[in-house]
Amino acid sequence: MAYDIQTWVSVAAYIGGGVAIGLGAVGAAIGEGYTAAFASSAISRSPNLSGEIFKSMLVGQAIAESASIFALVIAMILLFSDFSSQSSLMIFVPISAGLSMGFGAIGSGVGSGFPAGAACTGISRQPAMSARLTTNMLIGSAVCQTPAIFALVTSFILLFTNFSSSPVSPTWAAILGAGLASGLGAIGSGLGGGLVAGASCEGIARQPKSETTVTNVMLLGQAVTQTTAIYGLLVSFILLFKIFAPTDSIAAAMALLGAGISIGLGAIGPGIGEGFTAKSAVAAIAKNQKATGEITRVMLVGQAVSESTGIYSLVISLVLIFVI
Amino acid sequence: MEELGKIHQLIVPLFGHNMVFNLEVIFMTWIVIAILILFGIATTRKKSMLPGSLQVIGELFVAQLYDLTEDALDRKLAKTYAPLIFALFLFLVLGNWIGMVPHLGEPTKDLNTPLSLGLMGFVIAHYAGIKSKGFKAYAKEYFEPIFFMMPLNVIGELAKIVSISFRLFGNIMGGSIIILVVSHLTWSIVFPPFLNAFFGLFVGAIQAFVFTMLTVVYISVQVK
Numbered sequence: 001m002a003y004d005i006q007t008w009v010s011v012a013a014y015i016g017g018g019v020a021i022g023l024g025a026v027g028a029a030i031g032e033g034y035t036a037a038f039a040s041s042a043i044s045r046s047p048n049l050s051g052e053i054f055k056s057m058l059v060g061q062a063i064a065e066s067a068s069i070f071a072l073v074i075a076m077i078l079l080f081s082d083f084s085s086q087s088s089l090m091i092f093v094p095i096s097a098g099l100s101m102g103f104g105a106i107g108s109g110v111g112s113g114f115p116a117g118a119a120c121t122g123i124s125r126q127p128a129m130s131a132r133l134t135t136n137m138l139i140g141s142a143v144c145q146t147p148a149i150f151a152l153v154t155s156f157i158l159l160f161t162n163f164s165s166s167p168v169s170p171t172w173a174a175i176l177g178a179g180l181a182s183g184l185g186a187i188g189s190g191l192g193g194g195l196v197a198g199a200s201c202e203g204i205a206r207q208p209k210s211e212t213t214v215t216n217v218m219l220l221g222q223a224v225t226q227t228t229a230i231y232g233l234l235v236s237f238i239l240l241f242k243i244f245a246p247t248d249s250i251a252a253a254m255a256l257l258g259a260g261i262s263i264g265l266g267a268i269g270p271g272i273g274e275g276f277t278a279k280s281a282v283a284a285i286a287k288n289q290k291a292t293g294e295i296t297r298v299m300l301v302g303q304a305v306s307e308s309t310g311i312y313s314l315v316i317s318l319v320l321i322f323v324i
Numbered sequence: 325m326e327e328l329g330k331i332h333q334l335i336v337p338l339f340g341h342n343m344v345f346n347l348e349v350i351f352m353t354w355i356v357i358a359i360l361i362l363f364g365i366a367t368t369r370k371k372s373m374l375p376g377s378l379q380v381i382g383e384l385f386v387a388q389l390y391d392l393t394e395d396a397l398d399r400k401l402a403k404t405y406a407p408l409i410f411a412l413f414l415f416l417v418l419g420n421w422i423g424m425v426p427h428l429g430e431p432t433k434d435l436n437t438p439l440s441l442g443l444m445g446f447v448i449a450h451y452a453g454i455k456s457k458g459f460k461a462y463a464k465e466y467f468e469p470i471f472f473m474m475p476l477n478v479i480g481e482l483a484k485i486v487s488i489s490f491r492l493f494g495n496i497m498g499g500s501i502i503i504l505v506v507s508h509l510t511w512s513i514v515f516p517p518f519l520n521a522f523f524g525l526f527v528g529a530i531q532a533f534v535f536t537m538l539t540v541v542y543i544s545v546q547v548k
Contacts, residue, residue: 073506142522142530146491149498156501216395220541223534227487233494234486293548300545304480311479 005091009083012091016098017078020155023102024071027109027190031064031116038117042124052130053120059134060116063141067105067112067148067190074101074155081159089163092172096179097155100236103183103264104151104190107271108144111194115140118198122205129208136204136215140197143222147186147193147229147271154182154236167246173253174244177260178236181317184264185232185271192225192275199279203286210286217285217296221278224303228267228274228310235263235317242321252324259320266313273306352431356418363414389413396540397547401452405543408448412441413536416492420528423500424520430528432496435489438535442489445539446481453546462546488538495531499523 039057043050078094119137123130158179163171200218204211239256247253281299285292334345367382375383393409394402416432423430431437454462466477503519 070502073502073509076509077505138526139530142527143534146495149502150494153494153498153501156498156505213395216392216537219530219534219537223487223491223538226491227483230487230490230494231483233490296541297545297548300541308476308480311476311483314483315479 005086005088006084008088009085009090009094013078013081013083013094016094016096017075019095019098020071020078020101021068021075023099024068024075024105024109027106028065028068028112029109031110031113031194032061034110034113035060035064035116035120039120042120046124046127049124049127049130052127053123056119056123056130056134056137057116060112060119060137060141063138063145064109064112064116066145067109070148070152071101071105074098074152074159077159085164087164087168089166089168089171089175092175093158093163096175097158098179099176100151100158100179100183101155103180104154104186105148107187107190108146108148108193109190111144111190111192111197112141114194114198115144115201118201118205122201126205126208129205129211132208132211133201133204136211136218137197137201139215140193140200140218140222143219143226144190144193144197146226147189150229150233151182151186154178154233154240157237157240161240167244169247169249170244170253170256173255173257174239174242174260177257178239179260180257180264181232181235181239181260182229182264183232184261185235185267186229188268188271188273188275189226189229190271192271192273192278193222195272195275196221196225196278196282199282200286203283207286207289210289213289213292214282214286217292217299218278218282220296221274221282221299221303224300224307225271225274225278227307228270231310231314232263232267235259235314235321238318238321255320255324259317262320263310263313263317266316267310270307270310274303277302277306346434346436348429349431349434349437352419352422352429353437355428356415356422356431359418360411360414385414386410392537393540396537396544401543401547405448405452405540409536409540412445412539413532416441416532416535417529420496420532421524423496423528424524430496430500432492433500435493438489438492439485441535442485445488445542446485449539449542449546452543456547484542488535488542492531492535495527499527 035057039053042053074097078098083090083094115137119133122133126133158175163175196218200214203214239260244256277299281295285295288295332347334347336343336345364382367378370376371379389410390402390406393406397405419432419437420430422428423433466474468477500523503516503523506519507516
């Protein structure tokens, strides 16, 4: 039974849609469950605050869920758009978009659960701070969503770029590589950013006076944590917008796929590791505000060292794209 | 949906090269600058000991941002760099918010704007570092902890430009695409105001703050 290209494009769109929301549902569900668990224990500690804690839990869960909603949007577009193309390249586009968004939503979904959980515990511990805690949680979770937004950007670019004039042979690998680079690259940073935001909510609840400093250091820590996700986005952009010479060699194509996998997987570890660093730094600053400058500097240096493995992956990706 | 990815460009041939201007970005940048200048004039026009409402707003901005700068740098440096930090933050905030007005677009949505601002911050940070430590001590830092770490340190420094600019660009661009696509899918019913509130107001303000704070911190890391 021989199928034409159009059939395969539809097949790919359905598979891509399934992958997008299937993987995309994982992270947010875990994060929201984590939040609810902490909200329950917080209510058991101070039952009279249950309304406040319940509200905070719902707000936190709503933000955590936005990663999944991004995945839902991509899945909907993949299912209901009309991908009419005679180029066999279009078979790879929906799958790559789905992989990018699906993997990309995991980290941010889980990560956003941490600050929400910590905020619920914090409200039960320090009811007077509940408004400030909720604000801090909102900021932390929103920054935590950034890696998922990067994955979303890559998916959208994949879906709305016209690849019909590109040569099929290396471009199919570039398309798949771009999706994997952004998608896998977002996992670690999403998780790490969540750890930092969680520590800051806990720190504010324990030491209300340290609020401004803790929020600032949290933002800084999260920003550095996201650097590797940005490398993933950068490699995706290069893969998508560089014009590759047509080739029949499978090796040249695989180099591009390898570039995406290299930075994608390589970004996971640094993201989580830098998250641990910044988490402890934020907790330490909440305890000892006087040492803020010193702790921040050590945090930045420690994160830079942790990030060096991500930079190795980036270098290998760039070598695979430009040298080989 | 058709307008997605379309850019109005002015291409000027010059000595065999083509100079490309993104007209829309230039217009939007100038609109932001004009509004900021008007805001500056309006807040400082009638200065008095008993401040009027506009003057209070202006003083509030300056005081808040100055405190932030002084926390990261010390008092002497804060005096030098605070005006830059105010200008950067106000430009970014207004630039990220202006997309909420129909027919206007964020200048930060184009990678050129964040990249040039990031490059500016990078150059200023290194200039401040050389000025405060002297070139020898500055150059020596690249060979720490061991001399063969030099290439990695250089890549790490250059990566800062990439990360700071792509973070802003990715967030603003992603937000604007989401608003466009979701509004299109729902025929602009109910959803757009909430999306604009989240991606425009909230994410825009946070990303402007993150960008500004990182620029300050990069300066302070180089100086100390």
